[in-house]
Amino acid sequence: MLYRLSTALVAVALVASCTKKKELEYGLNPAETLTVNLNTEPPTLDWSKATDTTSSHVMNNIMEGLVAYDVTTPDLQLRPALATAWEPSEKASVWTFTLRENVTWTDGQPFTAQHVVDGWERLLNPATASAYSYFLYDIKNAKDYNQGKLKDFSKVGVSINDKGQVVVTLDKSKSYFPYLLTHASTYPVRKDVIETHGDRWTEPENIVTLGPFQLKIWEHDKSLVLTRNDNYYGTKPKIKNVLAYMITEKSTAINLFDSKVIDAQDDLPTTELKFLRERPEYKSKNLLGTYYYGMNVKKAPMDNVLVRKAVSHAIDRQQITDLLAGGQIPATSFVPPGMFGYEKGLGIQPDIKKANELLDQAGYKDRSKFPKLILGFNTNEDHQRVAENIQAQLKTNLGIQVELQNQEWKVYLKTVRTDAPHMYRMGWIADYPDPDNFLSLMTSYSENNYTNWGNEEFDTLVESGRSVLDKEKRREIYRRAQQILTQVEAPVVPIYNYVSFYLVSERVKNYPVNQMQRRVYSNVEIKK
Amino acid sequence: MNRTKTIYYIVLAVSILATMFMNFMAFQVPTALWALDGLLVVGGFVGYIYSQNLGVYVIKRFGEAILVLFVIATLTFLLLRVLPGGPFDQEKALPPEVKANIEAKYKLNEPLYMQYYYYVSGLAQGDLGESYKYLGRPVTEIVMETLPTSLQLGFYALVVAFIIGIPAGVFAAARHNTWMDNTTMIFAISGVSLPSFLVAAVFVLLFSFGLDLLPAAQWRGPEYYLMPVVILGIRPAAYIARLTRSSVLEVIGSDYIRTAKSKGLSERTVLFKHVLKNSLIPVLTFSGPLVAGVLSGSFIIEQIFAVPGMGKHLIQSVTNRDYPLIMAMTLLFSAMLVVANLIVDLLYSFFDPRIRLS
Numbered sequence: 001m002l003y004r005l006s007t008a009l010v011a012v013a014l015v016a017s018c019t020k021k022k023e024l025e026y027g028l029n030p031a032e033t034l035t036v037n038l039n040t041e042p043p044t045l046d047w048s049k050a051t052d053t054t055s056s057h058v059m060n061n062i063m064e065g066l067v068a069y070d071v072t073t074p075d076l077q078l079r080p081a082l083a084t085a086w087e088p089s090e091k092a093s094v095w096t097f098t099l100r101e102n103v104t105w106t107d108g109q110p111f112t113a114q115h116v117v118d119g120w121e122r123l124l125n126p127a128t129a130s131a132y133s134y135f136l137y138d139i140k141n142a143k144d145y146n147q148g149k150l151k152d153f154s155k156v157g158v159s160i161n162d163k164g165q166v167v168v169t170l171d172k173s174k175s176y177f178p179y180l181l182t183h184a185s186t187y188p189v190r191k192d193v194i195e196t197h198g199d200r201w202t203e204p205e206n207i208v209t210l211g212p213f214q215l216k217i218w219e220h221d222k223s224l225v226l227t228r229n230d231n232y233y234g235t236k237p238k239i240k241n242v243l244a245y246m247i248t249e250k251s252t253a254i255n256l257f258d259s260k261v262i263d264a265q266d267d268l269p270t271t272e273l274k275f276l277r278e279r280p281e282y283k284s285k286n287l288l289g290t291y292y293y294g295m296n297v298k299k300a301p302m303d304n305v306l307v308r309k310a311v312s313h314a315i316d317r318q319q320i321t322d323l324l325a326g327g328q329i330p331a332t333s334f335v336p337p338g339m340f341g342y343e344k345g346l347g348i349q350p351d352i353k354k355a356n357e358l359l360d361q362a363g364y365k366d367r368s369k370f371p372k373l374i375l376g377f378n379t380n381e382d383h384q385r386v387a388e389n390i391q392a393q394l395k396t397n398l399g400i401q402v403e404l405q406n407q408e409w410k411v412y413l414k415t416v417r418t419d420a421p422h423m424y425r426m427g428w429i430a431d432y433p434d435p436d437n438f439l440s441l442m443t444s445y446s447e448n449n450y451t452n453w454g455n456e457e458f459d460t461l462v463e464s465g466r467s468v469l470d471k472e473k474r475r476e477i478y479r480r481a482q483q484i485l486t487q488v489e490a491p492v493v494p495i496y497n498y499v500s501f502y503l504v505s506e507r508v509k510n511y512p513v514n515q516m517q518r519r520v521y522s523n524v525e526i527k528k
Numbered sequence: 529m530n531r532t533k534t535i536y537y538i539v540l541a542v543s544i545l546a547t548m549f550m551n552f553m554a555f556q557v558p559t560a561l562w563a564l565d566g567l568l569v570v571g572g573f574v575g576y577i578y579s580q581n582l583g584v585y586v587i588k589r590f591g592e593a594i595l596v597l598f599v600i601a602t603l604t605f606l607l608l609r610v611l612p613g614g615p616f617d618q619e620k621a622l623p624p625e626v627k628a629n630i631e632a633k634y635k636l637n638e639p640l641y642m643q644y645y646y647y648v649s650g651l652a653q654g655d656l657g658e659s660y661k662y663l664g665r666p667v668t669e670i671v672m673e674t675l676p677t678s679l680q681l682g683f684y685a686l687v688v689a690f691i692i693g694i695p696a697g698v699f700a701a702a703r704h705n706t707w708m709d710n711t712t713m714i715f716a717i718s719g720v721s722l723p724s725f726l727v728a729a730v731f732v733l734l735f736s737f738g739l740d741l742l743p744a745a746q747w748r749g750p751e752y753y754l755m756p757v758v759i760l761g762i763r764p765a766a767y768i769a770r771l772t773r774s775s776v777l778e779v780i781g782s783d784y785i786r787t788a789k790s791k792g793l794s795e796r797t798v799l800f801k802h803v804l805k806n807s808l809i810p811v812l813t814f815s816g817p818l819v820a821g822v823l824s825g826s827f828i829i830e831q832i833f834a835v836p837g838m839g840k841h842l843i844q845s846v847t848n849r850d851y852p853l854i855m856a857m858t859l860l861f862s863a864m865l866v867v868a869n870l871i872v873d874l875l876y877s878f879f880d881p882r883i884r885l886s
Contacts, residue, residue, distance in 0.1 A: 221673060261744075
């Protein structure tokens with residue numbers, strides 16, 4: 001019985017291997033199809049509601065905003081997309097966007113300024129319950145509308161003038177405003193389509209878009225297919241299709257990469273980086289993001305600035321990045337390199353001697369009197385490795401005891417938001433490439449600041465940085481703000497700047513690798 | 529009577545085997561065939577219940593099952609609210625006014641008893657709500673799209689488990705204390721104790737990269753099914769083998785078997801006619817939870833082989849605090865467990881007529 005069964009199984013396997021399919025699923029031609037892995041099912045393709053990176057990944061291929069970044073410039077300058085030009089008023093409180101003409105949606109309807117206004121109305125409408133509605137809070141009355149205090153959208157500072165331009169009136173002058181419009185949540189929408197199909201408007205048979213690709217197939221939890229949008233106004237993509245799988249397990253994805261089933265894998269298992277880095281298909285790029293530890297300044301001894309500085313001085317970031325081995329960059333400043341406002345050398349540099357002097361000054365000459373610090377992080381192998389390293393460094397370098405405390409992600413979020421431990425791990429990846437996106441995190445009124453630290457001068461600097469148009473003046477403001485944050489007051493210890501790593505098959509040319517992890521496949525070519 | 533019964537069994541077996549084979553070989557199985565299978569199985573079961581006079585018993589058990597499910601739903605609902613961290617807590621904290629809009633949309637701002645009321649009244653109408661993570665998707669749709677794959681994987685794994693496990697157990701018992709018995713049991717113990725991710729890794733290395741026979745992952749046809757099915761089936765197969773072996777050994781020692789042997793019946797007849805049927809009772813008991821567990825999808829196997837099944841939602845819905853999806857998963861799993869146990873209970877009297885349910 002067993003024998004027969006096993007022979008039968010082997011026979012099936014042999015037959016199967018002989019008929020191994022060479023063509024791709026859905027009858028796609030491999031020579032004109034890029035196969036990638038999204039890692040998970042996109043939670044939604046409704047750009048007014050999506051908040052995650054997987055959804056953005058797909059949305060950015062099928063849709064566009066008024067402006068986009070030029071990923072070829074070092075500090076990601078803006079380039080025209082659906083808007084051809086944008087002009088601030090003298091004080092940058094009114095912005096006028098001139099829209100591109102002769103642009104059509106995938107269903108052949110012309111793109112108009114009303115679609116932009118509709119998109120913003122939908123984002124701000126309380127009934128939409130969009131998590132990113134606050135992106136447009138800079139617009140006059142937008143917050144009131146989002147809170148339901150104001151019912152009439154025409155009172156919100158968005159209008160279309162008689163030249164067909166979109167005119168945006170802000171509550172105050174904001175120099176970074178156009179950058180917000182690179183974010184998917186601000187993309188135009190077609191209200192007629194959404195009204196007709198309800199929540200199902202994002203399904204392939206209903207969705208209409210403006211980007212270089214369009215959504216053709218979406219088999220939930222399995223795969224989706226994008227095809228070239230022949231109505232696209234710009235340079236049409238060189239490949240015809242993108243086949244995207246949703247494979248959650250990274251090592252499985254690498255197996256499929258090795259079996260030539262997928263052409264690229266974006267998320268690599270960090271514990272295997274040491275080996276993966278040696279492969280010719282390996283690519284990496286620094287990301288606009290910072291991994292840091294915050295300190296709860298309401299909890300003694302972290303209420304003492306000398307202690308905070310001592311801890312920051314005592315941590316050698318290089319050791320940590322060596323440990324992670326993925327090319328991460330040791331960080332002392334909060335704003336990441338590659339972003340406007342970054343300056344080398346800002347922040348507290350590793351210096352063990354100085355660290356010990358500061359701790360002595362703080363009144364802890366006798367180290368045994370120093371209370372045990374609690375260091376919190378969310379359960380994850382990498383965070384564990386970093387935390388253990390910091391624990392060891394603080395013990396060796398300063399002679400102080402640290403207790404590690406890990407919690408499941410959502411439990412951890414609750415802990416840091418209600419009663420953060422002495423030190424807690426956090427990270428931030430830019431929503432848009434402007435220092436305001438980083439520094440406003442640490443204002444005294446920010447929901448993302450769990451340190452309980454607040455500084456009036458810092459708040460004022462961040463506030464004024466938003467309205468200044470002159471680049472040099474702005475740079476000066478952010479330099480001072482960062483000095484307060486990472487040198488003078490030191491409620492945060494930046495650890496390193498993130499890096500993204502990929503495996504890309506050698507048959508793929510021009511795979512998009514950039515510091516905002518924008519993976520738009522328009523320029524990709526498949527080598528013959 | 530006996531003849532019609534035999535014909536029924538043959539028709540049932542042939543039709544189900546044909547469907548299974550076609551499904552496994554990734555043929556488009558005609559709906560009519562599925563319907564016929566369903567009709568035969570359900571019809572047969574109803575007939576069986578009727579012939580054993582178990583109608584009232586089944587109705588009573590169903591009543592109990594609904595009560596159990598209701599209690600489970602209530603407990604899960606309450607436990608989720610106690611669990612720290614909410615569905616919309618994410619790395620980037622939301623301004624309070626934005627959070628308020630979201631909570632209003634999902635009625636999370638209302639008092640707990642109102643939320644419970646909405647939930648129960650939705651449940652009564654068969655509406656389990658929309659996912660909080662996969663925005664705009666009803667959780668029933670998520671289940672309907674992923675469950676069939678898990679059922680498929682689980683079903684084949686069960687077939688593997690039973691057709692390897694039971695014969696191996698009987699074989700080992702019949703050759704009790706010989707090297708054949710020991711070898712079988714070594715395999716069984718390894719099958720139970722080796723973690724499936726390790727077995728999977730070794731299999732992938734061997735069959736996909738070493739021998740280049742089978743694809744490393746995905747769920748696209750028979751050659752893709754083989755590895756996950758076999759690996760998922762190994763552990764239950766090993767359990768069943770051990771269970772069958774000890775049960776067979778126990779039955780072999782009993783008086784009526786001695787009588788059968790002394791009547792001069794051949795060893796084969798005794799083993800298959802008298803021993804086997806009775807010794808399957810413990811295996812049957814074990815099968816209830818096993819079937820429910822395997823059919824609802826294995827998180828690990830589905831992850832490793834990128835099978836688009838329900839297993840990941842079982843785990844990730846909790847990580848995401850996706851309340852409606854967690855509730856759906858819990859209810860579905862409980863329902864499967866309750867039904868599987870009911871079927872097992874009903875089958876007891878088939879294997880051992882001395883057992884009477886009432």
